[in-house]
Amino acid sequence: MKSAGIRDVAQLAGVSVTTVSHVLNDTPNMRVSVETRARVRHAAKTLGYGPNRMAQALRTNRSGLIGLLSEEIATTPHAGRIILGAQNAAREHDLTLVIINTERDAGGTSHRDDVQALIDRQVDAVLYATMYHRSVSLPPNLQDLPAVLIDSTDRAGIVPAVVPDEVGGAVAAVTHLVEAGHTRIGFLNNDDDVPATHLRFAGYRQVLQAHDIPFDEDLVFSAPSETLPGYGLARELLGRSDRPTALFCYNDRMAMGAYRAATELGLEIPRDLSIVGFDNQELIAANLFPGLTTVALPHYEMGVWAVETLVHLLHGEAEYRLIADKPALLDCPLVIRGSVAQPRAN
Amino acid sequence: MKSAGIRDVAQLAGVSVTTVSHVLNDTPNMRVSVETRARVRHAAKTLGYGPNRMAQALRTNRSGLIGLLSEEIATTPHAGRIILGAQNAAREHDLTLVIINTERDAGGTSHRDDVQALIDRQVDAVLYATMYHRSVSLPPNLQDLPAVLIDSTDRAGIVPAVVPDEVGGAVAAVTHLVEAGHTRIGFLNNDDDVPATHLRFAGYRQVLQAHDIPFDEDLVFSAPSETLPGYGLARELLGRSDRPTALFCYNDRMAMGAYRAATELGLEIPRDLSIVGFDNQELIAANLFPGLTTVALPHYEMGVWAVETLVHLLHGEAEYRLIADKPALLDCPLVIRGSVAQPRAN
DNA sequence: GTGAAAGCGCTAACAT
């Protein structure tokens, strides 16, 4: 049994397909009597009618599909949260998400081809998500379509973008430490030249300054943002006689390294050393002991924001064209677990 | 400028739309001269022609969309790997993946509704993925469509399914330990009544038996498969005077707990204690020190397998209807890092 | 307040 079509509904309701279409689409200023509407709605429900999206798409030239071009879906749970947010928001607007994975930093025309694949599939718009916050130059054919960037900014400043409020997150983290009573706060930073490196550092300095704590450059170390380098840095920093009482780490992996260093040095967390991380990677943060207090990245929220913005763009709301100017900043909330306490009285 | 249609190509090539359609679709036993074909192809390329998928779908009643219904996309990286595999395989067959997230164990008709949402969107088939290996009963409306289960089996045995070869993975893990010289091997098992619990245990016993190592039930402990319970179990098992020289852990999180227990007891891994995990959660396994030797779950491969099977199903290849009988088992390879060594000579 | 009919871009049965 093939599923019901609009004419089946029309027939059952004893009206024309036109009327059915009007009623079911709530066509603005249609003129259909209340009883007729009820009859049509009832007939549709009885038959379990749902419109054929392909026919609709063909006719209206709107597929209802939105493409999500994402880097490295597989590597981190972050992509999952973006997808989830985007997909939930899409459903609200009766849009469907189609996903294409793309290589990071793939050479040549790879991204161009991925965008093309999406265009070939008649997507109405595209979401372009990178796996860490950075500045990108977009494939030229992305210009043909409404688009929104997630977790990166358009080098050319044309496409609206949404990124985490890195500074705000770092401020929240370091403030938390300061409010617990710490004044000697080490910072284990990333050494890549990416926005997060500079912005989290800026947040760190900002808090010190706000609390009149002198900035001490001997407390700031940089290395690749992995567990092992984090460990190495922490060993060094914590081995000193004037060791800091707290550590702010660029990310949870570095914090994991710091945990190990602390353990080896006989420092108990949080009694002897407070630590806060960044990224809120559940697998790490929730499974360390004690649980790592860290800053969450708003991946879910960025997914939602991006779809909402796309919807506005699709509706042609002019003001949204302008928001490309400045990327939207989304809150990075602090997630408190058990790795922060007052510094030990000396 | 709206994109070229088939008649533009026809006009440019000086042929009819039929011919263009035949040529571009490589329609079986069409009769078109070689020169004409070339002319058509060239015209298509010149115009940058790509068929309108919506029109195609409407006409052929095949959308080229396949729905992936996945639980908890956001929670683990596992979903990402399934998506990636499925998406790569889909692209090979010119299929597009549309993703819907669904709640785990959602009550009532929720899964039914999710499947319906996919059907409403004219997907040709659906992939149904759960986040851990188990047996499920499927929403009734899934029967209307070709479907394949990923990481779970159909209680009713109707739908083809693919799951990890848990026994094989456990065998590989424990064999690795035995071959390193261990004979007292503890097992930290999950205490949930899920297939993996029983199958990994079966693999463990199987290896012991194959090597004439007597099974000692005092070496097997169960608890929820989290870090903290893993820690507790390991403390207990390793605190004994006749402690095992190696631990096989149900998953990497429990192994992470075991690492902590070992550290606290002054046991150095792998010198004093060898550990093997399961799941290969990179974030944990690669970031522990030393790196955790563990067993990888074939999520990517299951995604690929599922799409390939779906394609066969869609082509109506009868034999594939039968494979629902027995779920396909995919290899769980051992990933060797640094947590296994010979037992220390006494 | 309602309906007839054109047509979105394509495929495929049927002519020629």
Add this chain to the structure above:
DNA sequence: ATGTTAGCGCTTTCAC
């Protein structure tokens, strides 16, 4: 070897 044409299921203009 190539062309004509109906029609997929819907929206929308226009007529009544």
